[in-house]
Amino acid sequence: MNLFQNIQPFLLIIILLFSFVNCQNIPNPRYLQTSSLIGNRLYFFGGDLSTTDYRNDNAANITNEVWYIDLSSSFNASTPPWNKDVGMPIGYILSASCASPIDNNSVFLVGGRIISLWTTPIIIGLNSSFKMRTEIQPVIDNYGKVYIFGGNNYTSSKNSYVNYNDMSILDTTSMTWSTLPIFENAPLPSFGYTATLLPTGIIVYIGGYKSTRSGSDDPYETVSMYEIQTFNTKNYSWSTKVAGGDKIGTRAYHSAVLTQNNEIIIYGGSMWNDTLKPATPYLAKLDTSSWMWSITNLSQINAPQLSGHSAALYGDYMIIAFGLNPSASSTSDLDLSNYIYVLDIVSYTWVTSVLPTNTYTPSLNTSSPDTPSPDTSSHLDLIIGISIGTAGIVLLGAVGFLLYKRQNQEFIPTSGTTDYRMK
Ligand SMILES: *[C@@H]1O[C@H](CO)[C@@H](O)[C@H](O)[C@H]1NC(C)=O
Ligand SMILES: *[C@@H]1O[C@H](CO)[C@@H](O)[C@H](O)[C@H]1NC(C)=O
Ligand SMILES: *[C@@H]1O[C@H](CO)[C@@H](O)[C@H](O)[C@H]1NC(C)=O
Ligand SMILES: *[C@@H]1O[C@H](CO)[C@@H](O)[C@H](O)[C@H]1NC(C)=O
Ligand SMILES: *[C@@H]1O[C@H](CO)[C@@H](O)[C@H](O)[C@H]1NC(C)=O
Numbered sequence: 073m074n075l076f077q078n079i080q081p082f083l084l085i086i087i088l089l090f091s092f093v094n095c096q097n098i099p100n101p102r103y104l105q106t107s108s109l110i111g112n113r114l115y116f117f118g119g120d121l122s123t124t125d126y127r128n129d130n131a132a133n134i135t136n137e138v139w140y141i142d143l144s145s146s147f148n149a150s151t152p153p154w155n156k157d158v159g160m161p162i163g164y165i166l167s168a169s170c171a172s173p174i175d176n177n178s179v180f181l182v183g184g185r186i187i188s189l190w191t192t193p194i195i196i197g198l199n200s201s202f203k204m205r206t207e208i209q210p211v212i213d214n215y216g217k218v219y220i221f222g223g224n225n226y227t228s229s230k231n232s233y234v235n236y237n238d239m240s241i242l243d244t245t246s247m248t249w250s251t252l253p254i255f256e257n258a259p260l261p262s263f264g265y266t267a268t269l270l271p272t273g274i275i276v277y278i279g280g281y282k283s284t285r286s287g288s289d290d291p292y293e294t295v296s297m298y299e300i301q302t303f304n305t306k307n308y309s310w311s312t313k314v315a316g317g318d319k320i321g322t323r324a325y326h327s328a329v330l331t332q333n334n335e336i337i338i339y340g341g342s343m344w345n346d347t348l349k350p351a352t353p354y355l356a357k358l359d360t361s362s363w364m365w366s367i368t369n370l371s372q373i374n375a376p377q378l379s380g381h382s383a384a385l386y387g388d389y390m391i392i393a394f395g396l397n398p399s400a401s402s403t404s405d406l407d408l409s410n411y412i413y414v415l416d417i418v419s420y421t422w423v424t425s426v427l428p429t430n431t432y433t434p435s436l437n438t439s440s441p442d443t444p445s446p447d448t449s450s451h452l453d454l455i456i457g458i459s460i461g462t463a464g465i466v467l468l469g470a471v472g473f474l475l476y477k478r479q480n481q482e483f484i485p486t487s488g489t490t491d492y493r494m495k
């Protein structure tokens with residue numbers, strides 16, 4: 073029997089699968105993208121497609137793609153109904169997208185690492201030190217004010233950078249920028265955290281890294297999960313909440329969503345201090361009235377380990393998408409995902425059949441204009457279309473970098489890395 077005969081059917085299968093994939097129009101695996109739930113559509117902007125360039129010294133694989141899933145009809149989570157939208161003028165990673173609560177046609181991507189030049193809109197009083205700001209998670213309130221904390225101006229392992237602890241506010245109604253004075257009790261310079269705005273106007277910052285010395289990139293350490301920095305958007309004051317409860321490992325590049333009961337569910341993340349390590353437990357819940365952590369009784373078996381992914385809450389579904397598998401054995405061969413996983417947060421079970429649901433927008437308890445109705449499907453094409461044409465997608469700053477930047481030495485896979493999926 074000749075070898076060729078064996079190989080041929082194999083090749084055929086590969087080709088068929090490949091063209092099937094193309095027909096279905098499925099996005100490539102990626103991480104560090106940003107996402108926004110706009111009406112019934114979950115949008116994904118940008119992302120890093122490179123499986124080799126972990127320090128992001130070569131930004132060639134940062135994509136400008138815009139994808140969305142329409143959640144208004146039921147689907148199988150293994151075969152999500154992907155739609156590709158018009159690409160952005162630039163590649164984009166490492167910040168967050170803030171959908172305007174006032175103007176249905178705008179999504180603000182503030183800061184982050186952008187690839188290729190693009191004219192930024194005119195912003196009154198934009199602080200030049202914000203340019204190149206990355207590894208941040210801006211949040212938008214019901215008045216259309218975007219709050220941006222800290223981050224850094226990393227571009228590649230070859231350039232020096234600074235971590236920040238400033239708080240800036242972009243008022244999207246007047247396009248006015250202000251940088252608040254740094255208060256005495258402001259957190260240390262931080263990045264890689266999650267930010268969640270509560271209905272009370274308090275922003276909760278969880279995890280990430282902090283510099284132990286202001287104005288410097290070094291040294292830095294992980295932020296304890298029991299030391300939670302909060303910023304009150306009503307009187308611009310910082311305070312530290314001391315959390316308790318279950319044992320939650322530190323993490324960065326995780327995700328956080330807010331439930332109707334004002335609980336923050338965090339998912340995934342990793343540590344890149346000494347090697348790529350998945351955060352443990354990968355799913356936990358913080359009650360923001362008692363500041364107690366709890367670990368949900370969700371089976372860890374077959375659960376995805378992800379970092380640099382996206383998470384959004386749609387009704388009772390927590391939809392997790394894309395990301396990097398931090399259990400991968402090497403940073404020169406990153407294991408990226410293009411799957412979506414759907415967790416029912418009432419029963420804490422992974423579901424495959426996703427049914428249409430009534431969305432709710434957490435009330436931010438302000439007297440500002442009502443948030444747009446969830447039923448926006450008819451004009452969503454317009455959102456991206458118009459946005460591109462009229463700079464409705466707003467980008468500030470350029471270039472920043474990313475994960476694993478401290479690993480100037482060669483990556484050494486550690487044999488002791490635990491596979492938490494087996495627990
Ligand atoms: C882009 O990504 C592909 C797939 O991960 C990789 O093979 C290639 O080397 C990357 N290119 C650059 C310039 O990073
Ligand atoms: C979802 O799709 C997968 C793969 O096509 C299939 O194995 C599974 O049975 C489907 N699940 C449901 C609930 O339809
Ligand atoms: C936003 O969309 C909603 C629903 O389509 C509409 O009622 C509202 O008038 C829109 N708001 C603006 C400012 O266009
Ligand atoms: C970051 O900002 C600092 C202070 O302004 C500057 O010295 C440094 O060159 C900047 N790094 C990059 C990569 O722009
Ligand atoms: C601009 O931001 C820098 C860094 O946070 C800060 O030191 C400076 O005071 C800000 N400038 C203004 C005019 O707010």
Ligand SMILES: *[C@@H]1O[C@H](CO)[C@@H](O)[C@H](O)[C@H]1NC(C)=O
Pocket residue numbers: 304307309
């Ligand atoms: C801001 O408001 C909070 C809650 O009302 C209060 O506890 C805190 O003391 C206030 N801080 C300042 C600086 O006024």
Ligand SMILES: *[C@@H]1O[C@H](CO)[C@@H](O)[C@H](O)[C@H]1NC(C)=O
Pocket residue numbers: 291292293345346
């Ligand atoms: C992480 O890095 C810091 C500073 O280099 C070091 O003190 C700490 O022990 C490291 N932690 C782990 C888990 O390796």
Ligand SMILES: *[C@@H]1O[C@H](CO)[C@@H](O)[C@H](O)[C@H]1NC(C)=O
Pocket residue numbers: 366367368369
């Ligand atoms: C998880 O299960 C254990 C044992 O079955 C139980 O003691 C514990 O209370 C449960 N925790 C939660 C948060 O439901």
Ligand SMILES: *[C@@H]1O[C@H](CO)[C@@H](O)[C@H](O)[C@H]1NC(C)=O
Pocket residue numbers: 271272435437
């Ligand atoms: C909204 O604010 C009012 C008054 O400040 C307060 O009584 C109410 O409990 C708040 N609602 C929520 C959901 O936080």
